[in-house]
Each structure stands twice: as C-alpha cells, then as structure tokens.
Amino acid sequence: MKSLKIAALAAGVVALAAPAFADLVFPSMSYRTGPYAAGGIPYADGYQDYMTLINERDGGLGGEKLKVVECETGYNTQKGVECYESTKGQGALLYQPLSTGITYQLIPKVQSDQIPVLTMGYGRTSAANGAVFEYIFNFPANYWAGASGIVNHLLDINGGDIKGKSIALVYHNSAYGKEPIRTLEELSKKHGFTLTTLPVDHPGQEQKSQWLQIRRERPDYVLMWGWGVMNSVAIQEAANINFPMENFIGIWWSGSENDVRPAGAAANGYKAATFHNVGSDYPIFDDLKTYVFDKGLTAGAGDQVGTAIYNRGLYAAMMAVEGARKAQELAGHANITPQEMRDGLENLEITEALMDSLGMPNFGPSFKVSCGNHGGSGDVGIQQWDAASDTWKLISDFAPVDLEVIQPLIDADSAAYAAEAGITPRSCN
Amino acid sequence: MSADFLYAIEVLLNGLMAGVMYSLVALGFVLIFKASGVFNYAQGVMALFAALTLVGIMNGEVPFSHLINAMFGTQVHDFGWHVPALAAIGLTAVVMVFFAILVEKLILKHLIGQEPIILFMATIGLAYFMEGFGDMMWGADIKPLDVGLPKGGSIWIEENTAWLGGEGQRFFGFFIDKLDMSATLVAAILVIALTLFSQYTATGRALRAVADDHQAALSVGISLRAIWVITWSIAGFVALVAGIMWGSKSGVQFSLAFIALKALPVLMLGGFTSIPGAIVGGLIIGMGEKLFEFLAGPLIGGATENWFAYVLALIFLVFRPQGLFGERIIERV
Numbered sequence: 001m002k003s004l005k006i007a008a009l010a011a012g013v014v015a016l017a018a019p020a021f022a023d024l025v026f027p028s029m030s031y032r033t034g035p036y037a038a039g040g041i042p043y044a045d046g047y048q049d050y051m052t053l054i055n056e057r058d059g060g061l062g063g064e065k066l067k068v069v070e071c072e073t074g075y076n077t078q079k080g081v082e083c084y085e086s087t088k089g090q091g092a093l094l095y096q097p098l099s100t101g102i103t104y105q106l107i108p109k110v111q112s113d114q115i116p117v118l119t120m121g122y123g124r125t126s127a128a129n130g131a132v133f134e135y136i137f138n139f140p141a142n143y144w145a146g147a148s149g150i151v152n153h154l155l156d157i158n159g160g161d162i163k164g165k166s167i168a169l170v171y172h173n174s175a176y177g178k179e180p181i182r183t184l185e186e187l188s189k190k191h192g193f194t195l196t197t198l199p200v201d202h203p204g205q206e207q208k209s210q211w212l213q214i215r216r217e218r219p220d221y222v223l224m225w226g227w228g229v230m231n232s233v234a235i236q237e238a239a240n241i242n243f244p245m246e247n248f249i250g251i252w253w254s255g256s257e258n259d260v261r262p263a264g265a266a267a268n269g270y271k272a273a274t275f276h277n278v279g280s281d282y283p284i285f286d287d288l289k290t291y292v293f294d295k296g297l298t299a300g301a302g303d304q305v306g307t308a309i310y311n312r313g314l315y316a317a318m319m320a321v322e323g324a325r326k327a328q329e330l331a332g333h334a335n336i337t338p339q340e341m342r343d344g345l346e347n348l349e350i351t352e353a354l355m356d357s358l359g360m361p362n363f364g365p366s367f368k369v370s371c372g373n374h375g376g377s378g379d380v381g382i383q384q385w386d387a388a389s390d391t392w393k394l395i396s397d398f399a400p401v402d403l404e405v406i407q408p409l410i411d412a413d414s415a416a417y418a419a420e421a422g423i424t425p426r427s428c429n
Numbered sequence: 430m431s432a433d434f435l436y437a438i439e440v441l442l443n444g445l446m447a448g449v450m451y452s453l454v455a456l457g458f459v460l461i462f463k464a465s466g467v468f469n470y471a472q473g474v475m476a477l478f479a480a481l482t483l484v485g486i487m488n489g490e491v492p493f494s495h496l497i498n499a500m501f502g503t504q505v506h507d508f509g510w511h512v513p514a515l516a517a518i519g520l521t522a523v524v525m526v527f528f529a530i531l532v533e534k535l536i537l538k539h540l541i542g543q544e545p546i547i548l549f550m551a552t553i554g555l556a557y558f559m560e561g562f563g564d565m566m567w568g569a570d571i572k573p574l575d576v577g578l579p580k581g582g583s584i585w586i587e588e589n590t591a592w593l594g595g596e597g598q599r600f601f602g603f604f605i606d607k608l609d610m611s612a613t614l615v616a617a618i619l620v621i622a623l624t625l626f627s628q629y630t631a632t633g634r635a636l637r638a639v640a641d642d643h644q645a646a647l648s649v650g651i652s653l654r655a656i657w658v659i660t661w662s663i664a665g666f667v668a669l670v671a672g673i674m675w676g677s678k679s680g681v682q683f684s685l686a687f688i689a690l691k692a693l694p695v696l697m698l699g700g701f702t703s704i705p706g707a708i709v710g711g712l713i714i715g716m717g718e719k720l721f722e723f724l725a726g727p728l729i730g731g732a733t734e735n736w737f738a739y740v741l742a743l744i745f746l747v748f749r750p751q752g753l754f755g756e757r758i759i760e761r762v
Contacts, residue, residue, distance in 0.1 A: 033561065035684040037569035173732040199732035203684045205675065206450075206691065208443050208606075209722040209734060215604055216436055229684040232571065236678055240581045240606055258571040262680025266581070296502060301495050301568070303506070 023067035024060070024336070026051065026320055027087040029097045031075040032300075035203070036228050038258045039309055040075060041300055043098060046313025048299035049292050053284075054321055056291040061324055062334035077101035084109065093341040094118060094320050100176045103136075108421065110135045115338040116345055118323075120316050121146070121252050121275055125179060126413035128375025130346065131425040133414065137345050139319070139376030140367050141275035141401075143225075144409060146251045147180035148401035149273050149380025150223055151187045153249070156396070163192035168219040170210055170226065170234055173199035177225045180251070184223075186405045204230025211237040224250040231259035239266030246271065249382070255392070256308040260385045268387035271395070273380050276315045276364040278392040280306030284314075284359035308383075308392055315364055322358075323348050346371055365398035371428035378406070432600040435593055439603045440723040441716055446609035448715020449616045453671040454692035455699065455707040456619070457664040462701045463640045464660035465537075467548040471556035473689025475525075475665055478563045480672030480681040482524050484572040487517040492566045514576035518669070525665030526658075533658045541653070560686060569683065574676040579607035612674045619670060620708055623663070632659060640702070690735075697742035700755025709753060717741045 028047050031040030051066045060066055069090055071083035080102030084095060095110065095117045097103050103123035110117050111134065118137045119127070125144050127136035141149070154162050169184060171177035181197060188195040196219060198210045204226060211234075214222060222243065224234055231254045238248050246269040250259070255272025285306070292298055293305075304310040327336045327344025336344070348369045355363055365379035379398040386393055418425055454476065461469040469475075485492060489508040497503060512520070536551050587602035594600025627633035638646040639656045647653055672681070675688050699710025718734040718741070726733050745753065 032569070033564060035682070035687070037564065038571045038682060041569055197731075199730065201732045201735040203687050205679060205684065205688060206447060206734065208447055209440070209719055209726065210731075212436075212440060212443060212604060212723075215601065216599075229679050229682055229687075232682070233679045236580070241604060242582065258680075258682075262571060262573045264573060264575070301498065303570075 023065045023091075024093055024324055025067045025069055025087075025091045026094055026317075027083070027090075027092050028068050028070040029073050029080055029083050029095065029099075029102065030070050031073050031098070033072060034074040034076070036075040039228070039253075039256065040098065042256075042304035042307050042310040043313035043316070044070065045298075045300040045302075045304045046310040046315075047096070047317045048313075049288055049305075050314045050317035050321070052292045052297050052299070053288055056295065056297065057287055061321060062328045064334045066321070066324075073097075073099065073102060075099055077105055081105050081109075088113060088115060093324060093336065093338050094345075096120070096316050096320070098122070100124075104175075107133070107136060111423075113338075114342070116323075116342040118316070118319060118345065120312070120319065122176070124417075125375075126410045126417060128373065128378075128410050129414035129425075130369075130371050130374035131414075131428050132418045132423055133374060134426060135342055137369065137374040139348075139369055139374065140350070140365050141378050141380055142375055143176075143179040143251065144183040144406045145275075145375075145378030145380055145401045146273045147183040147223075148187065148378075148406055149382070149399065150249050150251075151184070151191065152380075152399060152401060153271075153273075153382045153396060154221060155191070165193045165221065166196065166217070166219040167193050167221045167223060168196045168198055168214055168217070169223045170198045170200060170207075170214075171224070172204065172226050172230055173201050176227065176253075180223075180225055182409060183406060186409070187402065190402075190405060200226070200230055200234070202230075203228055204233055207233050207237050211241055211243075214238075214243065215241040221247045221249065224248070224254045226250065226254045226259075230254075231256075232262040235260055235267050235270055236263045238270075239263050245269035246384070249273065252308075252312075255383060257390075257392075258309075260387070261390075265387045267385055270385045272383050272385075272392075274308070274383045274394070275380060275398070276311055277362060277381075277394055278308060278311065278383050280311075282360050282363060284363075287359055311363075315360075318358060318360065319348075319350075322350065322354070345369060346374070350376075371426075375410070378403070430593055430595065430598075432594050432598040435598075435600050435603075437720070437723060440719050442603065442605060443609070444716035444719030445712050446606065446613055446715070447719060448695075448711040448713070449613045449708075450609070450671075450674060450711075451691045451695045451715055452708045452711025453612065453616055453619075453667065453674060454688050455695040455711055456616075456623075456704065457667040457671065458689075458692055458696055459699075459701060459704055459707045460623075460664045460667065461660055463704075464636055465548070465639075465657055466545050466643075467552060468545070468701070469664065470549060470552040470689075471559060472664065472668060472692070473686040474556040474559045474563070475528075475668035476672040476675065476688060477681070477683060477685040478528075478559050478672075479521055479525055479665065479669035480574065480676040480685060481563050481567040481572070483517055483521040483576075483669065483673065484574050484676070484681050485567045486520050487512050487514060487576075488572075490567060495568055496565060518576070518673070521669055522666050525669060526662045529658050529661035529665055532661055533654055537657050538654060556686070560683065564683070571680045571682040572676075574673065574681050576673055576677065578611045578673075578677050580677070581607055583607050583610070608674070608677055615670060615674070616708070619667065620704060623704055636660065691738070694738040694742035696752070697739075698745045698752060700752025703752070703754030706752055706754030713745075713753075714738050714741060 030044035051068045073080040100122045116135045125142040127133040250272040260267035323345040327340045331340040367376035378401045381398045382396040383392045384395045457472045489510040582604045591602035635651045695710040699706030718738045721737045
C-alpha cells in the first residue's frame, strides 16, 4: 500500500513537472550581444517578426499559437549547447542554431533526441544526405552549392569558358572558411581554372599580407568565405589595391550591408552569393507593417527590416512555419511533435505558387525536400551592391548548381560520418 | 632589381606601417602600466568605446536610444545634426576624461594597496562592462567611420616606383596605404607630444615620479589619485586615436576590442614600461610577421601572422625577459 502511495505521488510529481505543450515552440538561438551581434540581431528580428505575423494575422498555425523562445548564444558554441539543453524540454519543434560550431555539437544530440535542426546556408554540408542525417536539414543551399553557384556565375559572365582564369579564395582560417576548398578544387579540375587559397586568421582585422599577394599575383577573380570584421576589412583592402569590385564575390555570410557600408562608395559592384532575395518590396512586408510594426510588436529596434540578414531570418521562419504546416497536414492534428515536424520538413515542397500565396514571390528558389535529400535543390543566385542607392540587387536567377561535382562529395562525407558515428543509413526508397 | 626583391621591400614597408597600428594600441597599455603597475585588460575595449562614442557624436545619435524606445515606446534615434570630425574628436576626448574620473572614483580608489593581480581582475570586469555598456549606449550595428583621413593605395608612389622593376619584370610599383601613412604620422606626433609632456611639464614629471616609485612620489605630495585620472585620460585619448585608425579601416564594430591581441606581442617584445619600446616593438612585430608570411607562408599554408608574432616576442623574451626597453627588475632576498 505504501509503495502504491509513493508511486501515485511520483506520478503526480511527474505530471506536474511535465511542461504543458499548448503552443508550437520554435527556439530562436540568437546572438544579440558580442562581436558578431551586428549579424545576429537582424536575423533574430526577422525570425521573430515572421512568427509574430503568423500569430497576429492568421491566429497561429492550425489554431495553435507559435511561440518563439529566444536564447542568447553570443555566437559561442558552449552557450549554444546550453541553450539547446535548456529549451528542448519546452516542446521545441525545430532548432536553427545560426552557427556552424553549434550545429556540429548538436548533430549527435538531436539525432538521439529526435528533434529536427535546420541550418540554412551553414552547418555540415553533407547533412544534405537525409539517409544518414535523419534530423538535420540544410535546404535550400549549402556551402558547396555556394561555391558551385559562384563558379557558375563566372561561367555565365565568361561565355561558359573560364579555362586558364585564375581565382583566389580568401577564407576565414576555420572549419567554416575551409568548407568550399574541396569543391573549388574539383571545379578547377573540371573547368580548368587555377585556384589559390589565402587563409586569414580570426578575427581578420589585419589582412595586408593576403591583399599584397593578390596585388602581386593579379587573379582574375577573388572569392571570399569570411565573417564579421574580416568581410569589411577585405572589401576595404580590395578597394585599396583597386581590385575590380565586380570580380570580387563573397559567400552569403560575406554579403550583408554591414560588410560593404564601411568601405563607402569603393564597395560599389561587390557581389555575393545568396539563396534568398533582397530588399523589402514584397507584399509580405505590407502585412508585417499592418500586423506587426504598426502594432508595436516589432522584434528589436525595428531598424533592420529589409536588410540582407533580416530577410534571411524571415525566410528561415517561413521555412519553419511551412514545415510545421506540412507536418500538421500529414499528422492530421495541429499539436505536432518534433518527430512529426521532421516528417513535415522531409515532405516540404516550396513552389513559386506557394511563395506567391505567402506574399514572397521569387523570394527564394523553388525546391523539394525528401527523405534522401535534406538539402533541397541548392539553387543559388548572385546579388550585387549598389553603393549609390545603398542597396543590394539580385542580378541573376536562382540557378541550379553543379550536382555532378557536389553530390559525390556529399555522399563520401556523409558515408564517412556514418562509419565514424556507427550509423546505418536508413532506406529512403 | 628583381620583382621578388622589390616585393619583399614592399612587404617590409607595409609591415612597418602595420606595426605602427599595433603600437598605437600598445601605447595605451604602456601608459597605464607605467603609472600604476596595472595591466589594463580593458584597453582594447576602451578603443572600441571611444570610437563608438566618436561615431555617435558625429552622427548625432541619441545615446541609449534602443533602451529609451523600448521603455517609453518612442521612436527617437538621432538629434538630426552632424558634428564635424574635429569637434567630435574633442568631445569624445572629454568623454574619455570623464570615463577616467569614473574609473578612478568607482574602481581604482577602492583598490589602492591591493595586489596587481586584483587590479588586473578589476580591468577584466571593466572590459566586459564597457562592452555591454557601449552596446546599450550606441547599438551593436557596424558604423562606418570617416574623419577625413585619406584611404586607398597611393597612386603617386605606385606610379613613381614602377620603373624600379625594369624591363620584363612583373613589378607594379610599391603599394603603400594612405591610411597607414596617416597612422604613422599621427603615431609620430603622439609619441613626440607624450615625450614632451612627460619631460617638460610638472604633471609629466609627477607622472614619471609615480612611475618610478609610488611611495616616494606620495611622500613628496604627489596625489596618486590625480595621477591615475590623468594617466587613464591620456590612455583614453590614445585609445581614441587607435579606435579612429582601426575603425576607419573596418568600420566601428565590436571586434575592435580584439585589437588588444595585436598589442600583446608588441608589449612582450618592447617591454611594458617603455613608450619607445611600444613603438620599436610594434615595428619589429609588424615587419617580422609580414616578412615571415611573405617568405614562409606559401610553403606552410599561410595564416602565420598571428602565431608568428608571439613566437618572435618569445624569442626576444628568452634573451631579454624585461623586453627590449623594459626596466630590468632584480629583487634580492
């Protein structure tokens, strides 16, 4: 009898301690403080504003309110893991860590906790292989797609032939910065260009040596995989040596207003790869004004609307919401679980018609996610900085990348991870 | 002359000027260490805070506007005026003096007689506080800074040295950054002014007396607290100059606080107590790291500068533990 009472008491305590999952919870792992806050703030604002819009305009999703639980990581891997541990018990449906370092730490954890992670344009590239990485998604584009997209752009502007051209890669001397090297090496063999790699140590405030080398060797094009202060210094140094800005192309993390504005007019013509559109000339921004900004519900100071990274945050939130919508549809109920959210993401199809209906026509590429392909199409566009109007302009369509080169790399890397982690890839047939 | 030789000279010249930029940061450390024996961990953040304040004043930004707007639902961002660069520099210098007074009153005064490590810890706390305070006061966005300093490579030097390579050589003339030249000039003026101040003014002599022996200086009536305020004010001004130079290059952003990392090997090499040491140390580090990157970088994968600067400093330390110009301290039991 006594043990029965204890068991009943324990059950009661457990029931009381268990969180009540009334909302659809989307943790926002943000960094509003520290040296990278200038990039973290607009992303977090965009993410939260979109979720607020869905709550205010549509009353939530399927009748369930969306709840953003923001946790400050300071772009610090350890703090990011702490954020994950402290929020996962609140019914978290999807994590977007906004840091490659945090992503790498979370991969084994979320695989065992069965909570999906979406890393748009960062993280582990080979996570595109959904057979190995069941809970990791990195659509619509990854670093290797970015490298290929930039090379495709060079092919476009050179009439399809870049044989004999020289390309220098200026990169952050870290795992992130080294990501495109393998792909670029493969592409250099395929297209016959020469590749020079120039590492820049963190944080990248001093790059004179690298730019003197570029001045000496005069490559036809310079690509950049930078972050934070490294970007603005590189663009200033390129301007200093009179390197033609239209031949200087960064990855999307080197393509925000923060990167080009310090160099002023000298940054005019600089390009960057992107997987989403720029500016605020979309119907959704009218809705944001009506339902979010004018109601005083803006996240942050409201001064980041329409910037490159704000749009990325907005786009990331849109993906989360559409994944959840699909999950509700598949599950047949609104209050979905993380596993059901995974199913929703895995069956996500972003079409132009859908983007139109969301008030975001041509905001990003059309693509389809599947069990085996967690990376989407990988389509990449190119944006260019117009210093006079202080705006980015998309100068190309979101075009397909070279999967012939990228897919074998994804397969090899994910197979190596599976072997290392003792994972048997699931069947996606 | 061969192009490779000429490029080595170009790298050397640019290294010297990069070294001047490091020296500007190191100077602030030396001034405070000399006067109070405190290794001021907050020196890099002081440069950031000074530069943030300068841009804020120039652009007429409302301090704490994010906080004000969040608390009162207002939409204030700026006063709608633009302050000329020189006036803004003057006003920022006043802010840095005010900051020095606050540091003395709120921190240093209470730590008189404590171990140097305690004072060092206090400056760590100060650094993190100032970083957050600066963020709250001026926002975390990256702010372009233009005080009218020339930027870009000097076309004149490039055109007038291109002939050195001769026929058939792929030499394009020397590249010298005009901003680096300005920094060199400013650093030279700063060092001359500091030297004149410390040699020929009563306050300067008092500073030197405190630097030599606190107790003896106190015994002849020199106010240690006043000297600390003056020292931190000067270090604040030096931080402002460093902030302007580095901020003009990259925009004023929070990673400016990291420039302190570039000053450490300079201090190890030049000594913590010598103003000429900070300059010469900066030149040696700048020149050494750039030449090493030029010569050895391509062979070992590049990105050698950060670690090589410390290797260079360590080599000097082995032979002169007090640094090139530091005071040799021998304590006998």
